[in-house]
Structure formats: C-alpha cells, structure tokens
Amino acid sequence: MHTVSMRLITIVAEPVLADRLTHDIQRHGATGWTLTEGRGSGSRGTHAEEVPGSAVRLECVATEEACARILGELAERYFPFYGVVAWVMPVDVVRGDKFV
Amino acid sequence: MHTVSMRLITIVAEPVLADRLTHDIQRHGATGWTLTEGRGSGSRGTHAEEVPGSAVRLECVATEEACARILGELAERYFPFYGVVAWVMPVDVVRGDKFV
Amino acid sequence: MHTVSMRLITIVAEPVLADRLTHDIQRHGATGWTLTEGRGSGSRGTHAEEVPGSAVRLECVATEEACARILGELAERYFPFYGVVAWVMPVDVVRGDKFV
C-alpha cells in the first residue's frame, strides 16, 4: 500500500465556534473535515452553551503548511478569547492528492 | 511503564458502511474497535443518509501489517464508490499482546 | 508558528468509569480533557451498561511524565477488571504551558 505523509490537526472548542472553524480551515486549504460532539474541561471554566462543558472536536487531514496556517489563525483569533485547544501530528494516508 | 509500538488506523466513512467496516477490520486481524458518530464534509457531497453529512469515525489499534491490509481493502473496495477517508499513525500501548 | 512537543493519551473505557478516569488524569497533572461517547468491541464481551457495547473515549494532552503516570494507574487499577484500552502518541501544540 503506497502511503503519503500528511498532517492531522485536531481542534477542540466551544460549540458556538463550530461553523466558523469549519469555514476557517477550508479557507486555509483543507479539503474536508470531521466533527464529533462531546464534552470537556480545561482552563476556562464557563462556556456560553446551554449545556455547560459541551465541546466540539474537529479533525482535519491537510498539508503541513495548511495546518501551520490554521494553527496561526487559531492562535490569533480564538486563543485569547475562547476555550480552544489544538494539536497536530503526522499521519500516513492513501490517496494523498485528496487532501491538497 | 513498558510500552509497545502499534499502529492506530482511523477510518471516517458514510454511516451505511459502519457494520461492513467493523467486520472487515476484524477479518484482517484487528481484535477490537471503537466507533463514534459525527458529521463531516469532503469531496463527495451527497451521502445516502437521512441526515446529510453524517459520518462514522472508526478507530482501531492493530499491528502494522493488519493496518496495511485494512488500508488495502479500503482502497480497493470502498474508495472508488464511497465517501471514505483513512489515516494511520504509530501509537504506544501497554499490553501489546491485546492487539494481536 | 512556534510549537511544543507534548503527548496525547487516548483512553477508551466502559462508561461507568468515565468520572473516575477524568478525576484520575487530573490528579496526575493533566490540565484538561475531552470526552466523546461511542461504542466498541474488544476482548471483554459484556459491559454493565444499559446499552451493551457503549464506550467512552477520553483524550488528554499532557506531558510525557503525566501520560506515563496515567498509563501506570490504568494498568494497575483498571486493566485487570475493566474493559479499558489506552494509547499514547506525540503531538505538537501551540501554547505548551497550557498543558503543564
């Protein structure tokens, strides 16, 4: 199986941000995303959600550059104000062209 | 803590495939799996689901060979027809024998 | 984007353990966690849940040492009795101080 190395960025955030984040990552070149709902706890206690503690978890496989741009935007626009964490790791995919 | 290196394969797919995929990965030697439900967007716009955009996210820790075989089957049987993406990454686990 | 290397530990377990696990990881120095609900299958067939097969998936970004301590506690207190699996992988994060 021929695989290509890409980056997976995972963003966990307050649910109010869900739509904006999916738009943002697509603007930076991501070709797709997957979102699951859950709950969490971190440094910011209170979320503006009906159900306290709820969180969305957004995953996106993209190029290293796209992930760096996404991280940059997160750091600038969201980290100061919102409950958001993100992490990046290398992954192997088949059909690497799908994600560019 | 003594850890062993294994592979984690994550498959995101149309929900209609959920049962087939869990069977497939077990056929290729996986000893377990975890499935969460979510939604997503990618290159194929339309899913045959009642609720458009819904997706399942299947995770499986397995040996490198098992993951390669699973990727191979995905590429052959599902990639041409269905909305499916998959990625693989190395992970450390305790009790490595559980996954073989 | 300046990133720092951390560890991501993912724990999949029977839902009855959810609250204990989130307490445990915080006791070992984790500053936050994210939990999603799903279902799964592994070596232990029967869970004591109303809905068989349900599972929780707990993620936590922490230092390598914290992850090792968490794995150690899991191995000692839960692995012998409960349906629990866990894996660890390196991830890159912005704002590394958030997780210490």
Place this chain on the structure above:
Amino acid sequence: MNEILRTNLLSPIVLSFALGLVARVIRSEFSLPKDVYAGLSIFLLWSIGLQGGAELRHASLAAVALPAAATLVLACATPVIVYLTLRRIGRFGTADSAGIAAHYGSVSAVTFIAATAFVKSMGAEAEGYMPTLLTLLESPGIHIALAIGVVNSARGSGRPLRETLHEVLTARTMVLLVGGLLVGYLMGDANWRVVEPFFSTKGAVFRGLLCIFMLEMGLLAGERIGDLRKVGPFLIGFGIAMPTVLGVLGVWLGTLAGLSVGGATVLGAMAASASYIAAPPAVRVTLPDANPTYYLTLALAITFPFNVLVGIALYYRVALALAA
C-alpha cells in the same frame, strides 16, 4: 380543484413542511436533534402499524383480499415501469435506473399519512386497513429493483445480494410496520382502546408529532434544493411526471379493487411516493455505482413535495372522477 388544493395547502402538515423549507432557504441553523428525529419516525411508523392491526380485526378477509392483490400488482409493476422509463427514455445506466426504481418501488410513510389526513378532511375517510396495504408495499419493490440492478450490472459491490435483502426485510420500517400490525391485531379491542388516544393516526398526539416531523422533512428537502441543478431538467420532469402516472395507475387499480374514493386516493399516493428511509441505504450498499444525488434529490426534493403539495389533491380528483 381550487378549493381542494387550498384545503391541502393550509393543512398543518403542509404548512409545517413549508416552514422547514423556508427555514433552510434563509439559512437557519435550526434542525431537529438526530435522536429526536429518529424517535419521531419510530413513533409514526409504530402507530401506523398498530392502528392497521387494530382495524384489521374489523375487516373481513374477503374485503381485504382484492385491495391487497392490487397493492402487490403495484409493488411489482412500479419498479419495472420506472426502470424501463429511465433506461429507454432517459438513457440512464443500469445502476442509476435500478437505484431510482427501488425508491419508487417502495413507499413514503409520511406521504401515506398526508393522504390519509387529506381524504379525511375532505369527508372521504379511507378504509381502516390501509396500513396493511402500506406494509405490503413497503419492501417488495426494493427487492425487485435491486435484483434488476445486480443482475444487469457488471460491477457489483462485492456484497451478496442476499445480505442486502435480509437487511431490507429486517429494517426499522419493516419491524415497526409488520410488528405493529401483529401487536395491534393480537392485543384486542379492549387493550387498543387504552392506548388509542396516544397512537391513533387521527389523534392529537400523532398529528402534533407529525407536524414537528414535517418541519424536519422541510429542512431536509431544503437541503437538497441546491442539488436540483445537478440532476438536470430530465430528472426534474421525471420527478413530477412519474408520480402522476403511478398515482393515477394506483387510483385506477384501487377503484377496480373496490376501494372507496378515499382508499383509492391513498393507494394512488402510495404508488406515487418514493421511499427515503428504507430505500437509500439499501441502494447505497448494493448499487454503489448509482449516484445518490439522483435518487435522494428525486425522492426528497421533487416527488415528496410534489405529492404533498399537489399530487394528493390530484389523485383525489381522479378517484372522484373514476367513482362517478
């Protein structure tokens, strides 16, 4: 006809559907939570099944036999008519033609209910055993169309047809409709009277929950509206002309089989309707080559609204004419 249409368009079912459609068009983020939507569809199907079973106790076998035969004829004819039309006239491929045929071969439970409510509001209540006919029509058409597709298709999904047929036969819709029919029949009148206010398809609970369900149907249809461009003018025309043909055929067969005006109208609506719950996953796994945009847009965004807004009233006019 104008008065008939007006009654239909101002029914809560149609108004709720329209509201959902509008909400999507103005890009509202509103939608029913997934589990609520699934719970509602379980309640609706189960109620239809139960009520059908309870009513069946009061129908003689003789009375049901002919309409049941007519329904089975429709179950076999519909997928074949749709398949051939798409292959011969539309020049579609095997998979797409068979996939779409599976949807029209089955039936939309919500269209069935809308038709039942409509004829009642026109003072021409349908026979009580109509849910039995719905149950009969639910699955054979899917089986036939999938079989046509698999037999004629070089490139299969590598999955035994048998497995899919088992899935269709044991799907949620079948368990609830067939199972409800049995439970409703067996529980007897005294037991039915206890739960009737809750399950009756004429009652406030059923009608109320149906409104909420229709809101979501409107949202789902609205979501597909953008795909109308993708399916092209032929399929848009097909999604209106084909239900008209099948609806008139259903009304005619129903009248022949001795159904009342209301009953023939409802049978026509069933024939004309396309399934969007049972058929899509079955087609998706068995005929992966078939384009989901085609069958989903047809079923949800064209034929369903057409039937609910206009079709049912039309079949009623036809039934009136045939009865006269």
Place this chain on the structure above:
Amino acid sequence: MNEILRTNLLSPIVLSFALGLVARVIRSEFSLPKDVYAGLSIFLLWSIGLQGGAELRHASLAAVALPAAATLVLACATPVIVYLTLRRIGRFGTADSAGIAAHYGSVSAVTFIAATAFVKSMGAEAEGYMPTLLTLLESPGIHIALAIGVVNSARGSGRPLRETLHEVLTARTMVLLVGGLLVGYLMGDANWRVVEPFFSTKGAVFRGLLCIFMLEMGLLAGERIGDLRKVGPFLIGFGIAMPTVLGVLGVWLGTLAGLSVGGATVLGAMAASASYIAAPPAVRVTLPDANPTYYLTLALAITFPFNVLVGIALYYRVALALAA
C-alpha cells in the same frame, strides 16, 4: 390459570417485548436511539413517582404503615436470601454472589408497571400508594448487598464504599422516584388533575410510551440470549426459581400486611424482580470482580421475561389463594 396467562400474554406490554425479542433474534439492526431510550425511562420513573405522591395524599398513614414495614422487611431479606443461596448452594464466589444479590435486592420498575397493569385488567386494582413502596424497595437492598460483598471480599476496587452508596442514593432512579413522590404530594389535587392525563400510569400516554420502551427491553433481552450458554444451567434455574420464591414471599407478606389481592400481587412482583438500571453500574464499580455476564443475563434475559410472561400471573394466583 390459563385464562389469566392468556390475558397477560396478549397485553400490549408483553407483545411489544416479544416483538423486540424476535427482532433481535432475526438480527434486525433496529434499536431505539440512546437518548430516546433514556428519555423514556426518565418519563416512566417520573410518572410513577408523581402518581405515587398524588395518591399518597388520599391514603391515611395508618393504612400505609404496615405495607411499608413489609416492604422494608423484603428489602433486607431479599439480598441476604439470594447471597446465601448462591454462596452455599451454588458455590459462587463472594463478589458474584453479592453482585447478583444487589440486583434482586432492588426492583425493576417495568416489572412493577406490568404487574400494576395486569391486576387492573383482572379487575383487582392495586392500592394507589404502591409507588411509595416501590421507592422504599429501590435502594436499601443494593446497599446491603454491596456492603456484604465489600466486607467479605479481599480484593476491592480501591474505591470507598461510601462513594458508591452516595451514587446509588442520588442516581437517576432515586431522584425521579423520590423527587416525583415529593412533587406529586406537594402540588396538590388541583395541579395534579391538570397533568394527570399525561403522567397517569393508567393513561394512554404512559401506556403507549411503555410499549415503545418494552420494544427496546425485548431487544436488550434478546442481545443477552446468546449469553445463556455462558451462565450455565444452575443460574438459568436460579433465575426462574428464585423470583418464584421471592414472589410468593412478597405476596404472603403483602397479604399479612393487609394489602388487597392486587396490591399483594404487585408487591410479590417487586420482590421477585431484579433491577437492571440502578444495580448494574453500582455493582460494576464496587465489585469489579463480579462477572457482569452473570448478573446482567439473570436480570434481563431470564428473570425479567419470566416475571413478565408467567411470574406475575402466578403471583396473582397465589394472592387469590391466600386471600380466600
């Protein structure tokens, strides 16, 4: 006895359960969405609590005192009987014996409702304050069994027993039953009459939703049927004999305490039933050595169906005999 059994087997509750069982056996993918299932169980428990509270206003303390005492005797005796039987006769370990005892020490709310509905359909309605007894029986048996298990078990979960007992006392079932009792009592008759058609356990809404819940209970029991082989013949026999013994004990104590035939039957069914909502998680975290396959299969796949299909009718026969 035949006529009694027939009435019971054709009740909507039993039929829906059977349908769920069959659906799982034919490997249908049908199931209730998780949140719908949880929502239904909240509604059922809350309704039972409210109605119990509303009825309690009309009962004199004197009338309730003796039955309440009988219930508390059952709450203490049941776990001990079950524990000793399993240890001495079954030769099971401490954890397994105590774990199973916790399940029989508590009570299955659905069995309670099935019994209430059954005696009503036999024309022997139970006392209005029965939900109060249900609430009394809910938690002490779990506490006693867990305490036995922890005291006798070398290898604990490393978790203070106190924490688990707090969890049991504040669990969903307790909040809804005890809380409902209080709210129902305090709101007064005028307020209760407004919501009674919705919450009454004799009403169409409650009975209808119960049917849907029983569908899922059938599915869950069906899911455990494969485990019958794993639990072995002793436990299968135990799962039938033990509820029979406890049921007769309950009926006898109930009759002694002055309950009517209907009330004694329902108390017997409560004693005979095993909890599958409150007990399993409490046992799982406190006695991790106890094998969940044993207690879940017993509670859900053996004793629950046994009670619902046959046991309740049997306890009713016994209550009739004792009353004569």
Place this chain on the structure above:
Amino acid sequence: MNEILRTNLLSPIVLSFALGLVARVIRSEFSLPKDVYAGLSIFLLWSIGLQGGAELRHASLAAVALPAAATLVLACATPVIVYLTLRRIGRFGTADSAGIAAHYGSVSAVTFIAATAFVKSMGAEAEGYMPTLLTLLESPGIHIALAIGVVNSARGSGRPLRETLHEVLTARTMVLLVGGLLVGYLMGDANWRVVEPFFSTKGAVFRGLLCIFMLEMGLLAGERIGDLRKVGPFLIGFGIAMPTVLGVLGVWLGTLAGLSVGGATVLGAMAASASYIAAPPAVRVTLPDANPTYYLTLALAITFPFNVLVGIALYYRVALALAA
C-alpha cells in the same frame, strides 16, 4: 401576598425546578440527555408559537396594536437601561455591560409560561395573543445591545455584526416562535382543534413536558450556583433589583396599553426575564471579551429563579394595585 406566593411555590413548575436544583446540590449525576432537552425546548417554543397564531385569529388588530407598541417600547428601553446601569453605576466595561444587556433585552420563554400558568391559576387568565408579544420581544433587544457593544468596543471579534444579527433572526427560537405563529394562524380553527390537546399551553401534554424541562432548568441553575461567588455582591443584587424594576415597568406599560391584570403581569415577567437560549451564543461570538460567567450566572442562577419563585407573584400584586 402570602397566599399568592404559596400558590406559586407549590405549582408543579416551581416544584420541579426546585427538585432539579436540589438534585444538583446533592451532587446527583442525573441530567436530561442532550437531545431530549433540545427536543423539549423545540416542543415548548413551537407550541407557544402555534397557540399564539391560533389565538391571533380571534383578536382584532385594534386590540393588539397598543400592547404590541408597549412591547416594542420595552424591547428598546430594556437593553439601554441595563447597559447604562452597568456602565455608570456598576463601572463594568463595554463588552460586559452590552453582553448582559442583550440577555435582559430578550426574554425567557419558560418565565413567560410560568407567568401565564400562574395568572391562570389565580383566575386572571392573560390575553390569548400574548405569545405574539413574546415573539416581538424575542430579538430586537439582542440586536440593540450587540450594536451598542460593537460600536463602543475597540477590540471586536473580527466578525461582521451582520452575520450575528442574521444568526439571531434565523435562530431556533425565532423559527419556532415566528413560524409557529404563522402556521397556527394559517391553519384555521378546524385544523387547530385537531392538534390543540397536544400543543395547548394549558393542556396536560404541554404542562407535563414543561415539568420535565423545569427539572433540567433546575439542574442547570444548580450548576451555576458555585459561580455566585465569582460574580460578586453587586451583580447578585443587580440580578434581583433589575428584574424588579423592569417587571414593574412592564406591568405599568402593559396596564397603560389596556392589558388585563393577567396580561400586564405576563408582560412584566417578560420584561423582567433574561434570555438564556438565544442570547448567550450571540453574545459569545460577537462580544468575546464579555465574561460568560457574568451573563450566564445572572440569567440562569439569579434572575430566572428569582422571577419564577418570587418575581411573578410580585408583578401580579403590582398589576392588581395598578388596576385598582
């Protein structure tokens, strides 16, 4: 006043809320599943909308005009009053002041219902078209407060205000209230009578589901109780004094506009209430600098319980006095 308070405190709505609060305080893990909670709030809003629409058919435009004007005056005055009080007296920053103003500028549907139920139980039923006023009051206050906040705030969220306003106008609450109003109005009396037992805000279904919803409201409020320390004494006092002022203002304007005692009380309760469904997400994305602990604790843990427990009874007393 004592008797009035007692009636209110023993209503099922208040008792259920209190139970939820207590359950959280004793650290019960009980909560409504997410989809059930969302489903309930959809049902409640949709019912209010439909009933409002159905009642509107029976109201003359002349009768509605003045109360509607009074409502719009409240919609503009409330956010300004709250904003200035917080800036001038409380010395809060722009974002926090505007964020809190948006919450009081809008309205809590559950407070509205509690008030409606209360005045009915006091024999002073409010006008049937009150839901129309609720709909009018829902969104303008949010728009005004956000505009104030954005204009006066140096550091914005980098997101066009237009987008947020669109979101507020197409949010779930608006779709259900405005849409329900239209559907209820258009469907006509005959259709409304069919579904009325299900949707009527005076009926058993609505009242019963509302109780279950209030349980969760109690849990949510209880969850915020720990934050009372964080908001400090000024805001705690504000969360009680401000609704009192706004409530009296609302009652006065309502009486001026010709509303009955019941109607004026309900309008007062609407003015006094703070939104916790529509406002929080809108404020969060538009004024990210505003501290959610402030506005959520105020709306949910202070003003909501204050209104439900005491405020409504107070506004009723004021309305009685003004009418005399």
